[in-house]
Amino acid sequence: MGFGFASLIAGPLMQILVAKYGLVQNFIILGCVYMVIMAASALYLEPPKASNGGPAGLNVKSKSEITQFTAKEARKTWQFYALWWIFFTNITCGIGLLAVASPMAQEVVKMTPMAAASMVGIIGLINGLGRIFWSTISDYLGRSTVYVVFFLIQIFAFYALAETSSAFIFQLIVFVIISCYGGGFSCMPAFLSDLFGTKELSAIHGKILTAWGMAGIAGPLLLSWIRETTNSYSITLLRLLRCQSHHRRYFEMAYFSRRADRKETFLI
Numbered sequence: 001m002g003f004g005f006a007s008l009i010a011g012p013l014m015q016i017l018v019a020k021y022g023l024v025q026n027f028i029i030l031g032c033v034y035m036v037i038m039a040a041s042a043l044y045l046e047p048p049k050a051s052n053g054g055p056a057g058l059n060v061k062s063k064s065e066i067t068q069f070t071a072k073e074a075r076k077t078w079q080f081y082a083l084w085w086i087f088f089t090n091i092t093c094g095i096g097l098l099a100v101a102s103p104m105a106q107e108v109v110k111m112t113p114m115a116a117a118s119m120v121g122i123i124g125l126i127n128g129l130g131r132i133f134w135s136t137i138s139d140y141l142g143r144s145t146v147y148v149v150f151f152l153i154q155i156f157a158f159y160a161l162a163e164t165s166s167a168f169i170f171q172l173i174v175f176v177i178i179s180c181y182g183g184g185f186s187c188m189p190a191f192l193s194d195l196f197g198t199k200e201l202s203a204i205h206g207k208i209l210t211a212w213g214m215a216g217i218a219g220p221l222l223l224s225w226i227r228e229t230t231n232s233y234s235i236t237l238l239r240l241l242r243c244q245s246h247h248r249r250y251f252e253m254a255y256f257s258r259r260a261d262r263k264e265t266f267l268i
Helices: 002-021 023-042 078-108 113-141 143-163 167-196 201-208 210-230 233-246 248-256
Strands: none
Touching: 002 023, 078 113, 078 143, 078 167, 078 201, 078 210, 113 143, 113 167, 143 167, 167 201, 201 210
16 A cells, blocks of 8 residues: 555655755655654564454464465465466556556647646555555455456456547546556465465565566566557557457466365465
8 A cells, every 4th residue: 555655645755855955865865764764663563463363253264274385385386477477467567557657648638748747646546545445355355356357457448548538538547457556466465375375475475576576677668669669559558458368368367276275286
């Protein structure tokens, strides 16, 4: 949630600091502020009290009843690589759209630069809200089902985005896509814990996050290259649509992936 909301706050704040103090001083000031906030926030953190219980009447499995995977064992499963690819695809499309949201809005639906900048600011808010909304939904529908929903929404959304000429509809569709982008982040740790347990969840999640790093490079570069070669954002969006459709089998794999009773039947 903080990752999404931070862009809404940090963007305007950095512009003010750069204009008043310069680029280098901007980073020094922000670094000092972040150090104080993070150190103060860490003071109240502590391990949770040992308990197998939950709310009254809730049947909670103890840690010993759940198969726990090490990071090495998780890498030997096809589910790990399917999730890596799903994460990469979701982030590539989302972060690529973030990179070109403002110029695309100005070219496709003729929004003014100020209106496009306002839309980008709201994107930060939607990014954060999407993390709250989709993670909550995943507790009821299940993590795999929610990722299927992400891909289905994005397939139809990218098609509609390429066809619309209304500024209002354009922004609405962009916000929906960005909410899925944020939701993909918030649901992944819980998805990993469902599949691999919590024994080495941090290490497993860290390896999955390499997909984010790769997508951060691939997304903007891919969209820029398609835009330059086709000279059309509509064609660019349709190419992203094809990318989402092409990887349908991967989210189907995620949908049907379930925890096995034994590690031996879960491993490749």
